[in-house]
Amino acid sequence: MSMSNLTPIPELYVSAESAQKLKAEAGALPSWDLTPRQICDLELLMNGGFYPLKGFLTEADYDGVVESMRMADGSLWPMPITLDVSEKFAEGIEPGQDIALRDQEGVILAILSVTDKWEPNKAKEAENVFGADDLAHPAVNYLHNTAGKIYLGGPVTGIQQPVHYDFKARRDTPNELRAYFRKLGWRRIVAFQTRNPLHRAHQELTFRAAKEAQANLLIHPVVGMTKPGDVDHFTRVRCYEAVLDKYPAQTTQLSLLNLAMRMAGPREALWHAMIRRNHGCTHMIVGRDHAGPGKNSAGEDFYGPYDAQDMVRKHQDEVGIEMVDFKHMVYVQERAQYEPADEIEEGVTVLNISGTELRRRLAEGLEIPDWFSFPEVVSELRKTRPPRAQQGFTVFFTGLSGSGKSTVANALMVKLMEMGGRPVTLLDGDVVRKHLSSELGFSKEHRDINIKRIGYVASEITKNGGIAICAPIAPYTATRRAVREMIEQYGAFVEIHVATSLEECERRDRKGLYKLAREGKIKEFTGISDPYEAPGNAELVLDTENVEVDHCAHQVLLKLEAMGLIKG
Ligand code: PPS
Numbered sequence: 179m180s181m182s183n184l185t186p187i188p189e190l191y192v193s194a195e196s197a198q199k200l201k202a203e204a205g206a207l208p209s210w211d212l213t214p215r216q217i218c219d220l221e222l223l224m225n226g227g228f229y230p231l232k233g234f235l236t237e238a239d240y241d242g243v244v245e246s247m248r249m250a251d252g253s254l255w256p257m258p259i260t261l262d263v264s265e266k267f268a269e270g271i272e273p274g275q276d277i278a279l280r281d282q283e284g285v286i287l288a289i290l291s292v293t294d295k296w297e298p299n300k301a302k303e304a305e306n307v308f309g310a311d312d313l314a315h316p317a318v319n320y321l322h323n324t325a326g327k328i329y330l331g332g333p334v335t336g337i338q339q340p341v342h343y344d345f346k347a348r349r350d351t352p353n354e355l356r357a358y359f360r361k362l363g364w365r366r367i368v369a370f371q372t373r374n375p376l377h378r379a380h381q382e383l384t385f386r387a388a389k390e391a392q393a394n395l396l397i398h399p400v401v402g403m404t405k406p407g408d409v410d411h412f413t414r415v416r417c418y419e420a421v422l423d424k425y426p427a428q429t430t431q432l433s434l435l436n437l438a439m440r441m442a443g444p445r446e447a448l449w450h451a452m453i454r455r456n457h458g459c460t461h462m463i464v465g466r467d468h469a470g471p472g473k474n475s476a477g478e479d480f481y482g483p484y485d486a487q488d489m490v491r492k493h494q495d496e497v498g499i500e501m502v503d504f505k506h507m508v509y510v511q512e513r514a515q516y517e518p519a520d521e522i523e524e525g526v527t528v529l530n531i532s533g534t535e536l537r538r539r540l541a542e543g544l545e546i547p548d549w550f551s552f553p554e555v556v557s558e559l560r561k562t563r564p565p566r567a568q569q570g571f572t573v574f575f576t577g578l579s580g581s582g583k584s585t586v587a588n589a590l591m592v593k594l595m596e597m598g599g600r601p602v603t604l605l606d607g608d609v610v611r612k613h614l615s616s617e618l619g620f621s622k623e624h625r626d627i628n629i630k631r632i633g634y635v636a637s638e639i640t641k642n643g644g645i646a647i648c649a650p651i652a653p654y655t656a657t658r659r660a661v662r663e664m665i666e667q668y669g670a671f672v673e674i675h676v677a678t679s680l681e682e683c684e685r686r687d688r689k690g691l692y693k694l695a696r697e698g699k700i701k702e703f704t705g706i707s708d709p710y711e712a713p714g715n716a717e718l719v720l721d722t723e724n725v726e727v728d729h730c731a732h733q734v735l736l737k738l739e740a741m742g743l744i745k746g
Contacts, residue, residue, distance in 0.1 A: 187226040191336035209278035218402035218438035224336035225351040233333035234261040256445040268328035293332035314475040317440040356458040366393035368461040369454040373404035377551040382516040395430040403438040413562040420554035441471035447486035455499040465504030566742040570640035577676030580683040582722040587649040589731035607650040633661030641668040675716040
């Protein structure tokens with residue numbers, strides 16, 4: 179790239195005046211409601227973050243990018259930026275047509291002039307771009323299970339930026355950052371890409387990297403979409419702001435990047451480097467296993483630890499950004515300071531706290547020493563991840579009709595209320611069917627809808643720090659798993675199989691339903707004329723035969739205590 183790192187970069191926006199006019203005209207076009215990931219991609223396309231792209235990839239560009247990281251004209255680009263749509267939507271669209279791209283509230287952000295429409299070979303895209311067609315990779319999973327079947331490509335005309343309500347002052351377009359660097363006279367700028375909270379080691383390594391490159395530092399965290407399970411960006415930005423104060427004044431800037439990461443390791447690192455170049459940076463720190471997605475389905479790493487560094491090093495001249503090695507910093511107890519791990523002599527005491535250990539300490543409310551992180555950062559993390567005994571959670575009873583789910587669930591609720599501390603809600607099968615699912619019957623489809631509604635309410639309760647106790651039959655394993663996944667984003671999911679046998683339930687027949695079911699007067703009755711798939715991985719299995727209700731509820735309390743969810 180011949181242009182200086184600080185001259186303006188081409189954007190895809192039209193003038194404010196034309197935007198007004200286009201927007202009015204675009205109302206009549208077929209319109210596509212962008213997904214959250216597509217909104218991230220579109221923002222960076224329009225503001226020059228994805229320069230030299232001028233729109234969503236055409237088929238020829240896509241083929242080249244997937245095959246060899248080169249577009250049809252030979253220019254380097256490692257990541258397919260494609261507009262995936264449903265088959266149904268694609269049926270009505272032909273090349274030559276314009277479509278309006280809308281955000282999730284329906285605001286028109288851009289116009290796509292469609293030149294290409296095709297069905298991609300997703301298995302090939304997965305193999306080439308992500309290294310394996312393995313659903314354990316979050317982007318491969320997205321490709322097969324979330325993305326639409328058809329891709330549309332063509333140039334984009336930008337009308338307006340996606341709206342953000344959070345941290346507005348910390349969001350900068352490439353040209354805003356370039357102008358800022360120009361104004362401050364910054365010529366050499368090292369970018370630090372991150373999706374995690376920064377601790378002291380990161381602060382030390384980034385500062386050292388900037389010093390060694392005789393450059394200023396840009397902390398450039400991703401706030402668009404990161405790896406599922408990461409600390410949410412609201413918390414992280416409050417942490418970054420606290421860390422920003424620790425750098426010498428005027429050396430360092432913080433700016434938020436609305437990127438949707440793919441966790442594509444080497445290709446992703448190169449993509450990150452190009453994006454940082456577009457934002458006016460001259461250097462970028464690349465670490466071990468940069469943008470790695472974790473383990474594949476065979477339990478091995480998707481990429482080699484230095485693949486990302488090799489990739490960026492190989493292309494850095496062509497991109498116009500220099501890679502800076504990420505120095506692994508460790509705390510040397512004797513000297514009470516951080517030092518690069520490869521410069522430390524034998525015999526000194528090196529301290530470290532792994533990510534897993536940090537999460538354990540947060541979950542259990544244990545000490546996190548000052549040498550490891552800044553107190554302000556720890557306090558933000560503690561607010562978001564309070565100890566387990568203060569977090570919300572869900573207890574999910576499952577079992578046959580008449581197994582005793584409701585009785586034990588009621589006893590548990592009373593005991594938890596007696597202990598106090600968190601609000602408790604009981605979502606009993608019968609209660610739910612009265613208030614949430616009164617229109618539903620007992621077909622597989624209706625049972626699934628019913629359980630997913632319960633799961634949704636329980637996940638909201640869990641998110642807000644309460645205790646949800648659910649007691650439906652929930653006969654299907656896959657549906658219970660879906661509910662577990664929904665809830666585990668926010669807190670623990672404790673599945674309890676009330677394993678009273680069918681014979682015993684039928685013998686008790688408390689509601690007289692089994693008799694009616696046997697007579698064929700109730701259809702699709704669980705255990706008689708409809709299946710019950712017993713859980714294989716429940717946290718607890720309760721046998722209620724010849725056991726007091728009180729004792730069953732007590733067993734649940736002991737389990738909750740062992741999991742750290744309540745204090746004994
Ligand atoms: S499910 O499968 O989880 O959606 O069922 P659930 O919402 O828990 O509702 C079960 C209660 O509905 C009564 N009932 C039936 N159960 C099973 N199969 C059929 N066909 C049926 N028809 C009515 C029954 O009283 C269940 O209550 P519990 O408390 O489980 O005995």
